[in-house]
Amino acid sequence: MNIGLIGAGAIGKFLLDEINESAHESLKVTSVLVRNREKYASLESDYGVELFTGTGEFLSSGIDIVVEASTVEAAKELLPGIIKEKDVLLISTGALADEDLVADVTRNANEYDHALHLPSGAIGGLDLLQNAQTFGKLDGVSLETRKPAGSLTDENLGREKVVFEGNAAEAIDKYPKSMNISIILAFAGVGMKDTDVTIIADPEIDRNVHDVKVTGDFGEAEFTFRNNPLPDNPKTSYLAALSVCGTLERIYKNVKIGS
Numbered sequence: 001m002n003i004g005l006i007g008a009g010a011i012g013k014f015l016l017d018e019i020n021e022s023a024h025e026s027l028k029v030t031s032v033l034v035r036n037r038e039k040y041a042s043l044e045s046d047y048g049v050e051l052f053t054g055t056g057e058f059l060s061s062g063i064d065i066v067v068e069a070s071t072v073e074a075a076k077e078l079l080p081g082i083i084k085e086k087d088v089l090l091i092s093t094g095a096l097a098d099e100d101l102v103a104d105v106t107r108n109a110n111e112y113d114h115a116l117h118l119p120s121g122a123i124g125g126l127d128l129l130q131n132a133q134t135f136g137k138l139d140g141v142s143l144e145t146r147k148p149a150g151s152l153t154d155e156n157l158g159r160e161k162v163v164f165e166g167n168a169a170e171a172i173d174k175y176p177k178s179m180n181i182s183i184i185l186a187f188a189g190v191g192m193k194d195t196d197v198t199i200i201a202d203p204e205i206d207r208n209v210h211d212v213k214v215t216g217d218f219g220e221a222e223f224t225f226r227n228n229p230l231p232d233n234p235k236t237s238y239l240a241a242l243s244v245c246g247t248l249e250r251i252y253k254n255v256k257i258g259s
């Protein structure tokens with residue numbers, strides 16, 4: 001599967017290292033869409049990829065799937081058009097907080113018969129939420145995110161501080177680089193307005209900790225993810241990058257586990 005990558009930051013670079021430098025025979029990043037060709041020129045020789053600055057040429061470069069690993073803003077701009085041409089894996093899931101965009105993307109995906117893959121990112125347990133919601137009923141879903149203070153605020157905090165309380169839609173609006181998980185959680189569960197979110201800036205930790213609580217007619221579940229950060233971008237959890245690779249690896253397998 002030839003992969004076209006949008007964004008060569010922390011997750012994009014992880015993908016290049018993991019997929020092009022190791023033995024994933026069926027996967028290869030062949031094209032990378034960047035904004036500044038000079039800045040990323042070394043990727044061509046380092047990873048054997050071709051760089052593009054134009055979306056049209058990027059999409060016609062023989063790729064089978066597009067992996068988005070850029071920003072919520074870029075995802076919102078590019079996704080409605082790209083889904084007409086290719087299957088897409090989107091990690092900036094915060095883009096889907098825009099309901100008009102979701103309607104557009106869904107219509108285009110159906111009309112052009114392309115899939116939109118949404119990895120679980122820096123959390124897990126989305127299979128449970130979907131199962132519990134599809135034929136049963138969820139009563140409540142909450143997310144408490146605790147990140148190193150410097151990831152969330154410029155304030156010099158001496159102790160932990162609750163910097164946000166609200167719903168998932170408000171959380172991604174205020175923290176577009178840090179709360180994509182609130183939107184994928186909302187999508188799998190009770191929606192953006194009913195997913196409760198608390199964000200804590202903690203000067204004492206060096207991991208991204210996400211605590212998800214779910215109640216419904218199935219019973220109760222609680223998941224705590226204590227995620228190591230990616231060295232290239234401490235805001236982003238290592239697990240988020242793994243979820244992109246894992247989703248790609250599983251897409252075309254005939255045996256599906258926990259799906």
Ligand SMILES: NC(=O)C1=CN([C@@H]2O[C@H](COP(=O)(O)OP(=O)(O)OC[C@H]3O[C@@H](n4cnc5c(N)ncnc54)[C@H](O)[C@@H]3O)[C@@H](O)[C@H]2O)C=CC1
Binds near residue numbers: 035071235237
């Ligand atoms: N769903 C989830 O659980 C998680 C999602 N994320 C999101 O994943 C995305 C990638 O994360 P990182 O790699 O850590 O970010 P990063 O900031 O390290 O890298 C993003 C890269 O995208 C590039 N970029 C921005 N706009 C672009 C455009 N229009 N075209 C091409 N390239 C563009 C930037 O120059 C940068 O190199 C971010 O949106 C982040 O918020 C991050 C962590 C968890």
Ligand SMILES: O=C([O-])CC(=O)C(=O)O
Binds near residue numbers: 177178180181235237
């Ligand atoms: O990586 C994480 O821990 C969560 C994150 O940044 C996001 O959801 O945007």
